[in-house]
Amino acid sequence: MSDQTPGVAEQLEPLVARVLANNPSPFTHTGTQSYIVGTVDVAVIDPGPEDGAHVAALLKAIDGRPVRAIVLTHTHRDHSPASRPLAAATGAPIVGCAALAFDDLGPRADASFDPDYRPQRVLAEGESVEGEGWTLAALATPGHTSNHLAFALPETGALFSGDHVMGWSTSIVSPPDGNMTDYLASLEKLLGREDRVYYPGHGDPVSNPQRLVRGMLGHRKQREGQILRLVGEGVATIPAMVERMYVGVDRRLWPAAERSVLAHLLDLEGRGLVRQDGGGWAAA
Template sequence: MTEQPTGVAETLEPLVSRLLAPNPSPFTNTGTQVHLVGATDLAVIDPGPDTPEHIDALIAAIAGRPVAAIVITHTHRDHSPGSRPLKAATGAPIIGCAPLAFDDSGPRADASFDHDYAPDRVLAEGESVAGQGWTLTALATPGHTSNHLCFALPETKALFTGDHVMGWSTSIVSPPDGDMADYMRSLDKLMQRDDRIYYPAHGDPVENPQRLVRGMMGHRKQREGQIVRLLREETRAIPGMVERMYVGIDPRLFPAAERSVLAHLIDLRNRGLVVEQGDAWSIVKD
């Protein structure tokens, strides 16, 4: 990860710049990356948290240029709340994913949903918003959340991946809204594309996206294999599986790991491979 100061716009290519929000954590890495697309008029993708310091920095980066759209990939609280003060300051419409008022039982406060998110326009698969010299086309990528969208910039073959594909870690898939089967299908969907570069909401740009996505799919399949092997040995509860599977990780990440293991188990259960027995899980015998 390259060193990047918060609140300072950095040009990534002529049509794209980014600004880092001041919300670092074990789950957001250095913070949420806000992307500005365009030269004369702008789209602001995932404006981030609603804090005065951050919104002031974002408005300074906009530098008086008209904002054509505030574009949202999904409604976790480290992504969409800044849309409201930014709309008030610029008059721009909020466009992107559908609202999702959901009580997430996941492991982190910033992963709970933004219940006040109110888009002016919801984009379906293949629908676009455009400005001078740029187009952003929605790509439905459920899994991390059920309402997650990525946005393709066909003018430069870039893809803004939100939290679906990040530049520093794999995404948390936290049931009941997060769905591992959907997540894997969405990764496979990206494998069928030929994007040149990914711009994620956390971490650096991904310059070899196909290789990363292939590795992420392999990693998830490896985790699934670990779970199956552990359950072939004996019936187990999720915390015990996490201790065996995630050796050496920051203990603060254990709750997130438990959510991902649960997502794998639900997928395996739906495929008839495991069964739930109270707080424990066991393999379906051949």
Template sequence: MEAPPTGIPIVLEPLVTRVLAPNASAYTYTGTQTHVVGTTDLAIIDPGPAGEAHHAALLAVVAGRPVRAIVITHHHRDHSPGAPRLAAELDAPVVGAAPFALEDDGPRSDASFDHDYAPHRVLAEGDTVAGDGWTLEAIATPGHTSNHLAFALRETKALFSGDHVMGWATSVVSPPDGDMTQYMASLEKLIGRDDRIYYPGHGEAIERPQRLVRGLLGHRKQREGQILRLLRAGIVEIPAMVEKMYVGVDPRLYPAAERSVLAHLVDLERRALVRSHGGGWESVDAA
């Protein structure tokens, strides 16, 4: 697949314009997608990493129109660092996900935290940001991160899903900030909604979102089953599990896979199905 152009505004629907940041990687796919909502006045969702080219591209899209808010889905370095400069130059508040200061206990696989992230207003479930002809409603979707929010555009039933549901791969869930129990619950929550389309932080728009979310839930449950079978077969350490579970996957993604396997194990331990043992793990029914 040919990578789409960066810095070029693409109108997805009358109220939504997408601009791709030039930060493609094994963990960001073609890059972070910033979405600009509105026509006469605007909201900017996830301004992406700090960088001259993307900053200039967003200012060109704004074209002097008032910006009501710079909206952040979560505090990863590929989503929020572009916010402070935009906020200062556009006289717009940064709103959305809560700030977070936890030091991670292992290697990050998607992007490290943006430790400078400091919103002017934290949004919770059901809080809104509005402008001329548009309303964004915060939907709490923790799991990928503890503070992750999606945003529903009420007027068109579009959902900006951030990294919770993406158009190219499953989300990395990396403890201690990432939580598989919360992630699964957030997927179940989305199934109960009637959103028409998802615009993710990475990857193409998702036109049959309910089908994809059900598939993600099924995929995670399959991973659970793989882990339990491997434990019963005596494969008890995470790196060895990843080699068996992720055959054919780019080895550069193994750190991400190891973090997600750990998240599954933590979830299974909460449910009394596994426990840590001697530097590894074991299934409770095999103990």
């Protein structure tokens, strides 16, 4: 499905359509995917960046149906700004994750958080929004951001996984708001579920989510092992670690990789395995 056209609604199953925003990048893959859930009335999940053409494409796909809610997984600027013009056009409430205007100076996939996001209703774990024949139940999945939510569609066994689990790459976990300890716990949480398919914020649907989540946990354990070995060899700085760990990876992604390595180091520090040593890191 990776050949989808931006702005063209694609029906994935009877209750779910997606519309791709035209914001491709090395971090967003082909762009941000907005989802329209429902038939008679609908919800829109992650309406995307501030892009008039994308909002127009969403309105075309909605085709005059009542919009019960505009639902947000998190407030990065490739996901939430379009909620405001879409709400103005449809009268729908903005619901989902909590507001978070966090000044994160690290490089992000999406420039920064959306400081103007103002939800009418924040959904806690297990709370839901509903329409005719559909329910979206919130699942707290912090880690990529502290306010990240996923949304389960129990009628079909689908899970809208936002940027927590994506269909093309692992998530950036960028401190101080991104937290590797929380991220790993959220992956373990998903591993305990039996969702049929994930619809992520970026990339294709995930048809075997349990296998992917196990692989993601394994990948993070592998990165953790690399970091511990490098620290043990006396490699003390994050840039030096990234140069050794990410050979062959697009160098444009290295600043983001440095943030994820920092997140791993903070997790390892919390577990008593490494310590900060002046301007670098050492074995505890």
